[in-house]
Amino acid sequence: MPGSTQSSWLQKLWDFLRKLFGSGDKPAPPSTPTPDPEPPANSRFIALDAGHGGDDTGAVNQAVGVNEKTINLAISQQLQRILDSRGHQILMTRRTDVFVPLGQRAELANTAGTEIFVSIHCNSAENAGAAGIETYHHPNSEMGQALATQVHHALIAAFPSHQNRGVKSANFQVLRETQMPACLVETEFISNNQQAQFLANPANQEKIARAIADGIKAYFQG
Numbered sequence: 001m002p003g004s005t006q007s008s009w010l011q012k013l014w015d016f017l018r019k020l021f022g023s024g025d026k027p028a029p030p031s032t033p034t035p036d037p038e039p040p041a042n043s044r045f046i047a048l049d050a051g052h053g054g055d056d057t058g059a060v061n062q063a064v065g066v067n068e069k070t071i072n073l074a075i076s077q078q079l080q081r082i083l084d085s086r087g088h089q090i091l092m093t094r095r096t097d098v099f100v101p102l103g104q105r106a107e108l109a110n111t112a113g114t115e116i117f118v119s120i121h122c123n124s125a126e127n128a129g130a131a132g133i134e135t136y137h138h139p140n141s142e143m144g145q146a147l148a149t150q151v152h153h154a155l156i157a158a159f160p161s162h163q164n165r166g167v168k169s170a171n172f173q174v175l176r177e178t179q180m181p182a183c184l185v186e187t188e189f190i191s192n193n194q195q196a197q198f199l200a201n202p203a204n205q206e207k208i209a210r211a212i213a214d215g216i217k218a219y220f221q222g
């Protein structure tokens with residue numbers, strides 16, 4: 001076939017030119033086995049603590065039909081997803097609707113050696129009008145204060161219409177017994193009907209989680 005003669009002649013010319021100019025068709029390097037993906041250099045090990053669970057419902061708003069344990073877990077799961085997508089390693093003190101004693105929550109993080117501990121709660125008060133966001137650290141932890149401050153600022157930036165109740169210190173057991181910088185976020189007042197509806201909204205839960213993740217990022221960059 002005429003075509004085949006011509007193409008074999010062109011092939012010879014091509015081979016000659018390749019030898020002459022050293023066209024880069026070097027054999028591919030032997031494929032090396034791919035190691036397990038290493039966490040990125042800025043990967044952190046973070047404990048997330050969804051407050052309450054199981055028989056311990058936390059605060060309940062019967063009028064709106066929500067309880068604290070469910071909202072805490074939903075926000076924590078969103079936060080886990082966001083932090084995981086940013087390359088961090090996450091320890092959850094609970095993943096489901098189970099009761100975990102406070103001491104065990106701290107112990108889980110201490111044993112695993114997480115770098116920080118972030119506890120998620122909803123606030124509650126007798127005064128049904130009470131509202132706003134506040135973030136706690138242990139009085140003796142400067143790093144805990146730095147973490148609480150960054151997380152709180154990120155939340156206030158994300159929700160400027162919400163009342164800013166400030167960064168506070170308290171001798172809460174999970175803050176006291178954790179050996180790493182720790183903070184506890186009171187995301188809003190579940191005892192306030194308007195805020196309970198805000199907390200129950202999955203879009204708001206995700207926005208809260210994203211703000212906390214941004215605060216964590218700022219803390220590690222600080």
Ligand SMILES: [Zn+2]
Pocket residue numbers: 051052058059068121122
């Ligand atoms: Zn709580």
